[in-house]
Amino acid sequence: MGRSPFNTLKRRRLSLGLAAGAVFTILLHIRSITVPRPISAPTYAPEDPKGRSFVQTRYREDAGAIARLLAAWPEDKPRAAIFVLARNQEAMGVVQSLNELEATFNGNVSAMYPYVIVNNGDFSPSFMQVVERSVAGRCFFGKVPQEHWSYPPHVSAEAAAKARAQQAAANVFHGELESYHFMCRYFSGFFMHHPLLRGFDYYWRVEPSVHFYCHLQQDPFLTMQSKQAAYGWNIVRLELMSTIPSLWSTVFQFLRDNATLLHPNNGLASVAPGFSRVSVTDLTVTEHTVPYTGCHYWSNFEIGSLAFFRSEAYQAFFAALERSGGFFYERWGDAPVHSLAALALLDARAAIHFFDDIGYRHDDAMHCPQAPDAVRHCSCMPAVDFNQHQSYCKSLQRQAGLLGQ
Numbered sequence: 001m002g003r004s005p006f007n008t009l010k011r012r013r014l015s016l017g018l019a020a021g022a023v024f025t026i027l028l029h030i031r032s033i034t035v036p037r038p039i040s041a042p043t044y045a046p047e048d049p050k051g052r053s054f055v056q057t058r059y060r061e062d063a064g065a066i067a068r069l070l071a072a073w074p075e076d077k078p079r080a081a082i083f084v085l086a087r088n089q090e091a092m093g094v095v096q097s098l099n100e101l102e103a104t105f106n107g108n109v110s111a112m113y114p115y116v117i118v119n120n121g122d123f124s125p126s127f128m129q130v131v132e133r134s135v136a137g138r139c140f141f142g143k144v145p146q147e148h149w150s151y152p153p154h155v156s157a158e159a160a161a162k163a164r165a166q167q168a169a170a171n172v173f174h175g176e177l178e179s180y181h182f183m184c185r186y187f188s189g190f191f192m193h194h195p196l197l198r199g200f201d202y203y204w205r206v207e208p209s210v211h212f213y214c215h216l217q218q219d220p221f222l223t224m225q226s227k228q229a230a231y232g233w234n235i236v237r238l239e240l241m242s243t244i245p246s247l248w249s250t251v252f253q254f255l256r257d258n259a260t261l262l263h264p265n266n267g268l269a270s271v272a273p274g275f276s277r278v279s280v281t282d283l284t285v286t287e288h289t290v291p292y293t294g295c296h297y298w299s300n301f302e303i304g305s306l307a308f309f310r311s312e313a314y315q316a317f318f319a320a321l322e323r324s325g326g327f328f329y330e331r332w333g334d335a336p337v338h339s340l341a342a343l344a345l346l347d348a349r350a351a352i353h354f355f356d357d358i359g360y361r362h363d364d365a366m367h368c369p370q371a372p373d374a375v376r377h378c379s380c381m382p383a384v385d386f387n388q389h390q391s392y393c394k395s396l397q398r399q400a401g402l403l404g405q
Helices: 005-031 049-071 088-106 125-134 157-169 178-189 220-227 247-257 306-310 312-324 334-345 394-399
Strands: 080-085 115-119 139-143 202-205 231-233 236-238 295-297 302-305 352-354 360-362 365-367
Touching (some): 080 088, 080 178, 088 115, 125 139, 178 334, 202 220, 220 302, 220 352, 306 312, 312 334
Parallel strands (some): 080 202, 115 139
Antiparallel strands (some): 231 302, 236 295
């Protein structure tokens, strides 16, 4: 049977319409990206004493400048910073992320929150100048203290190397990368103590080469403050269980030893079906009878309360994980660590906030708002929202009110 010319024309028009819509979305997003200005920066070799002097002087100056900034901070504005961990080779990725964040939020006069950018090594002078001259906001640069990016005394570097080799042989994602283990440990237990974050109450973690798609109508930090929220997220996904074989048993034992720290309105049942407050006091219940699903908030996007991460409860939680050696002998990620801590120690309904209005993409996962009144401010397509298309973490989304009960 031959094709109807009318139906063929309809299909062509539909295809053209979809293509035009896609092009419009791309152009709208491109318009939000600032092209970095040409930059003339000093180019010192890493071993050049002039380069080292330049960088160390800048670190000292920024420590003093950020203290002065906080001393003059407006009383009605949340004390918040954009926090970035980056390496020298990621300069343009940092510029891209911050340009898009400024185009969608932080470039507003009422926002303009400072950027705290740190490196486990020394930044190059050119990195600092490229980033600083390419964004409108104030930039403060610092270095991760050596003790926060190294092995704790009770962990054997030799044993950790053997564990990484075993993880590589077993194809554990990033298990062979020593720096990745250090990074996960850093974000799990130390970033909140960086000297440049002293005096701040909130942080927004931003990574190089991510994308922001929505022009925000509300200040996320004001949202956190007004709701008295401690942790904000917008993508849920499943952890690779080969990276965390003993994490849940370690967390479960910590809660059993510190049952008073478990919040009465905790949300652990959303990631460990059957879990309840009595799970940690009933000795017939084990981590195997209420197993962890691996679902977690993806922490490359997170907006959080530094008071929570500095609290005695969270620090005790991290200390128990640190003692186990799992950040090195296994490949524990900071995303499940943060998620399990938030779900255990906080009022999960009141203190954990879903930032639906922030369109965001990192690697293969994108969040795009579903509500018409939110997505009209965005250059993303709701149909490609990661949360809507994965079926294995619906309980965690439901706990946050993202799905109906």
